[in-house]
Amino acid sequence: MTTVTEAEALILAEKRDYGTERIAYEQALGRVLAEDLRADRDLPPYDRATVDGVALDSRGLTGQTAVFRMIGTQAAGDNPIPIKTNTECVEIMTGAALHESVNTVVRYEDLDIVDDTVQVKLNTFRYGHNIHKKGTDKRAGDIVVHAHQTISPEIVGIAATLGSTQILVKKVPRVCVLTTGDELVPPEEKPTPFQIRRSNGVTVAAVLKSYGIRPILIHMPDLYEEMEQILAHALENYDVILLTGGVSMGKFDFVPRALRILGVQKKFHKVRQRPGKPFCFGTFKNNALIFAFPGNPVSVFMCLHRYFIPWLRTSMGLPILQYHAVLQQHIHFSPSLQYFAQVQLATNTDGQLTANFIETNGSGDFSHLAETQAFIELPLERSDFHPGEVFRIWPYSLYL
Amino acid sequence: MTTVTEAEALILAEKRDYGTERIAYEQALGRVLAEDLRADRDLPPYDRATVDGVALDSRGLTGQTAVFRMIGTQAAGDNPIPIKTNTECVEIMTGAALHESVNTVVRYEDLDIVDDTVQVKLNTFRYGHNIHKKGTDKRAGDIVVHAHQTISPEIVGIAATLGSTQILVKKVPRVCVLTTGDELVPPEEKPTPFQIRRSNGVTVAAVLKSYGIRPILIHMPDLYEEMEQILAHALENYDVILLTGGVSMGKFDFVPRALRILGVQKKFHKVRQRPGKPFCFGTFKNNALIFAFPGNPVSVFMCLHRYFIPWLRTSMGLPILQYHAVLQQHIHFSPSLQYFAQVQLATNTDGQLTANFIETNGSGDFSHLAETQAFIELPLERSDFHPGEVFRIWPYSLYL
Numbered sequence: 001m002t003t004v005t006e007a008e009a010l011i012l013a014e015k016r017d018y019g020t021e022r023i024a025y026e027q028a029l030g031r032v033l034a035e036d037l038r039a040d041r042d043l044p045p046y047d048r049a050t051v052d053g054v055a056l057d058s059r060g061l062t063g064q065t066a067v068f069r070m071i072g073t074q075a076a077g078d079n080p081i082p083i084k085t086n087t088e089c090v091e092i093m094t095g096a097a098l099h100e101s102v103n104t105v106v107r108y109e110d111l112d113i114v115d116d117t118v119q120v121k122l123n124t125f126r127y128g129h130n131i132h133k134k135g136t137d138k139r140a141g142d143i144v145v146h147a148h149q150t151i152s153p154e155i156v157g158i159a160a161t162l163g164s165t166q167i168l169v170k171k172v173p174r175v176c177v178l179t180t181g182d183e184l185v186p187p188e189e190k191p192t193p194f195q196i197r198r199s200n201g202v203t204v205a206a207v208l209k210s211y212g213i214r215p216i217l218i219h220m221p222d223l224y225e226e227m228e229q230i231l232a233h234a235l236e237n238y239d240v241i242l243l244t245g246g247v248s249m250g251k252f253d254f255v256p257r258a259l260r261i262l263g264v265q266k267k268f269h270k271v272r273q274r275p276g277k278p279f280c281f282g283t284f285k286n287n288a289l290i291f292a293f294p295g296n297p298v299s300v301f302m303c304l305h306r307y308f309i310p311w312l313r314t315s316m317g318l319p320i321l322q323y324h325a326v327l328q329q330h331i332h333f334s335p336s337l338q339y340f341a342q343v344q345l346a347t348n349t350d351g352q353l354t355a356n357f358i359e360t361n362g363s364g365d366f367s368h369l370a371e372t373q374a375f376i377e378l379p380l381e382r383s384d385f386h387p388g389e390v391f392r393i394w395p396y397s398l399y400l
Numbered sequence: 401m402t403t404v405t406e407a408e409a410l411i412l413a414e415k416r417d418y419g420t421e422r423i424a425y426e427q428a429l430g431r432v433l434a435e436d437l438r439a440d441r442d443l444p445p446y447d448r449a450t451v452d453g454v455a456l457d458s459r460g461l462t463g464q465t466a467v468f469r470m471i472g473t474q475a476a477g478d479n480p481i482p483i484k485t486n487t488e489c490v491e492i493m494t495g496a497a498l499h500e501s502v503n504t505v506v507r508y509e510d511l512d513i514v515d516d517t518v519q520v521k522l523n524t525f526r527y528g529h530n531i532h533k534k535g536t537d538k539r540a541g542d543i544v545v546h547a548h549q550t551i552s553p554e555i556v557g558i559a560a561t562l563g564s565t566q567i568l569v570k571k572v573p574r575v576c577v578l579t580t581g582d583e584l585v586p587p588e589e590k591p592t593p594f595q596i597r598r599s600n601g602v603t604v605a606a607v608l609k610s611y612g613i614r615p616i617l618i619h620m621p622d623l624y625e626e627m628e629q630i631l632a633h634a635l636e637n638y639d640v641i642l643l644t645g646g647v648s649m650g651k652f653d654f655v656p657r658a659l660r661i662l663g664v665q666k667k668f669h670k671v672r673q674r675p676g677k678p679f680c681f682g683t684f685k686n687n688a689l690i691f692a693f694p695g696n697p698v699s700v701f702m703c704l705h706r707y708f709i710p711w712l713r714t715s716m717g718l719p720i721l722q723y724h725a726v727l728q729q730h731i732h733f734s735p736s737l738q739y740f741a742q743v744q745l746a747t748n749t750d751g752q753l754t755a756n757f758i759e760t761n762g763s764g765d766f767s768h769l770a771e772t773q774a775f776i777e778l779p780l781e782r783s784d785f786h787p788g789e790v791f792r793i794w795p796y797s798l799y800l
Contacts, residue, residue, distance in 0.1 A: 025587070029609065043765075044596075045591075045596060046593065046594060073651060075582060075652050076581055077584070077594060077595050078583075079594055093650040095583050095596075095695070097593070097594040132762065132765075136761055138767055150797075152606075153604075153606030154603060154701060154766070154770055154797075156602050156603060157599040157600070157603030158767065158769070160597055161596065161597050161599040161697075161766070163588075163591075165587050181476055181477070183476035183478075183496070184477070187425070187559075187560040187563055187565050188565055190563075191445075193446065194496075195477050196445060196561065198561075199560035200557070202425075202426060202557055202560050203556060204553075206429050206552075206553030206556045209429065222475065248452055248494055250493040251452070252475050252493060253493075295494075295495070297557060323747050324747050324751045325747075350724075350726075350752070351753050352751050353747055353751050353752070361536055362450070362532065365532075366554070369554035369557075370544070370546075370549070370558055390750060396553070397554075
């Protein structure tokens with residue numbers, strides 16, 4: 001049976017590039033930046049006063065006196081006011097551009113002002129102070145934000161400052177989520193005593209939303225012909241198919257047969273893991289990919305975070321997230337499967353990320369997903385895992 | 401001057417409750433759950449087969465033989481098929497509801513089936529196996545998801561399963577973001593050599609988006625009457641005003657005067673911190689709150705995450721996030737101010753969250769926000785901070 005490591009490698013070998021598109025910066029939050037954002041001019045673009053006070057030429061200071069005549073007031077955004085002699089000064093506001101005839105700004109707190117006569121308290125004076133010099137953050141043409149990262153609120157703000165109002169982002173794949181299972185009814189309907197409500201489609205859609213992907217959701221009946229028809233249409237029209245259920249050994253698990261007949265090249269079927277063992281992955285001739293997860297909600301959730309999201313990040317040019325946490329309890333797990341346990345995350349005052357194991361009833365029991373934040377990936381080779389040991393985690397809710 | 405701790409306490413003392421509203425579960429991602437979500441019936445709602453195989457009564461096993469006659473096939477969602485004698489069995493699919501006449505499920509791998517004759521491999525047989533018993537996850541009426549947490553993708557899925565299609569969430573405040581500064585032009589316009597483009601409004605809006613808040617953005621001219629008029633309107637019509645700029649000592653820093661004249665009760669003005677010292681906070685008679693941040697983008701960003709978000713979380717009934725990280729470098733900071741330094745976060749293979757300090761040019765230099773993920777809060781009393789020491793952090797981008 002395929003191991004987790006082998007399955008991951010086979011999936012990442014199928015990374016795709018869906019190209020780029022230019023969109024408005026205000027719509028770009030959560031998308032992946034596909035170009036470097038560069039300074040269109042020096043940052044700051046001028047010598048900038050960092051306090052409110054007066055701008056002067058320090059050569060106007062003589063040993064005894066430090067008296068200047070204020071010749072005008074300059075707000076931020078105004079053209080710079082020059083001084084004609086070094087006994088003049090200009091009242092200046094934070095953010096205003098300094099004229100080349102001045103070289104120091106003294107803040108109000110260090111001044112005595114009577115009408116247009118300004119006395120500088122000499123003991124506080126520092127040459128060149130309170131100026132944020134032109135080009136000291138970035139030079140025109142410098143990269144301010146590097147490509148290949150998720151566009152965060154601060155990057156939206158930086159794009160605004162740079163005038164990058166249309167920015168190049170990676171296109172996301174067109175995703176079709178196909179769910180199966182005749183026992184599943186829409187959440188709005190009342191189930192019979194032997195039916196349950198479906199949830200996998202909306203859960204997957206909610207996870208993908210933060211990556212800017214809006215999948216189409218289709219629930220397929222457990223009828224072979226209909227299923228083959230829907231799958232054929234999806235394979236032709238979408239980049240990625242995320243399928244839940246129908247991949248086990250049951251009589252109505254038509255998915256493997258339909259995929260075979262439609263010409264999907266199976267890369268693996270079944271992974272040595274719990275949950276999610278029946279997971280199947282394949283490629284189609286037009287480059288479409290199919291991730292066929294088992295139908296249990298915990299299996300879907302684990303496989304989505306452990307396989308699909310790393311594939312998506314790799315395809316988008318993002319690094320795969322690497323988090324490790326310190327296990328807090330002893331876990332015994334004897335099956336020869338790689339175990340993904342649900343844990344609660346916290347940081348302690350030693351700066352460690354801690355993983356608190358929560359016991360569950362297996363992959364049909366999704367009720368603990370709301371109170372946990374990550375899967376902890378326990379090595380295949382062992383069956384006992386001890387408090388204090390550090391293992392890799394796959395977070396699904398980092399903000400606690 | 402007010403300390404960070406005092407400022408925080410004064411702000412949190414003004415927590416508000418904006419009530420609740422019922423919304424569709426598919427729209428609830430990122431909102432705060434205001435009711436417990438309870439199981440509307442047992443979970444699972446029936447004894448559920450966890451594998452594909454046959455369901456039987458274990459009393460049909462005698463010492464020597466283990467042969468059963470298959471009397472039907474039951475898919476998930478079908479009404480349960482009863483057996484009439486304990487030599488009968490039912491072919492059953494994962495997820496199907498078991499009839500009370502059977503007590504064990506044997507998977508295909510442990511069977512030999514010829515037509516309707518089923519032979520169980522006795523050495524693999526376990527009484528009661530492969531059944532997820534009714535009500536073992538939750539009993540009808542049990543709480544599945546507790547109130548007062550952010551609605552994550554998995555909670556959306558659980559709500560679907562429970563049939564909670566309209567869920568009670570906390571209402572968010574109506575927020576007005578007012579920006580100031582005549583040197584600031586819209587990002588779409590070409591600035592003169594002494595102007596810069598504005599960014600604070602879109603940055604704040606992008607941060608608030610993840611909390612389901614869509615603020616209105618208004619840029620105010622540096623003209624006293626207009627500013628007073630806009631502020632008066634905002635105080636009457638919004639729950640929270642986030643203001644950037646205009647709070648320093650400059651001639652055109654009209655904000656403190658306008659707030660005083662309009663009857664805003666100032667709780668503090670100026671905090672012993674860097675960046676963001678001129679921060680001013682007040683309350684209005686109708687319960688509106690005003691957070692007046694200094695105009696520098698880094699100050700706005702820090703104050704937003706250090707003061708407004710904790711206030712928002714408290715008002716929504718969420719805990720304030722508590723993260724600590726291990727400083728990686730020596731930092732010397734002598735001013736008698738509490739320093740919020742920009743750091744890059746990572747986890748190391750010891751499970752520690754590490755904070756890598758990035759040197760910047762002060763609060764006007766926002767160019768490093770894109771490559772850092774948190775502010776680290778360094779104690780006010782000291783001026784030297786050492787590698788290996790653990791301090792509180794305020795993350796703004798936890799997914800790296």
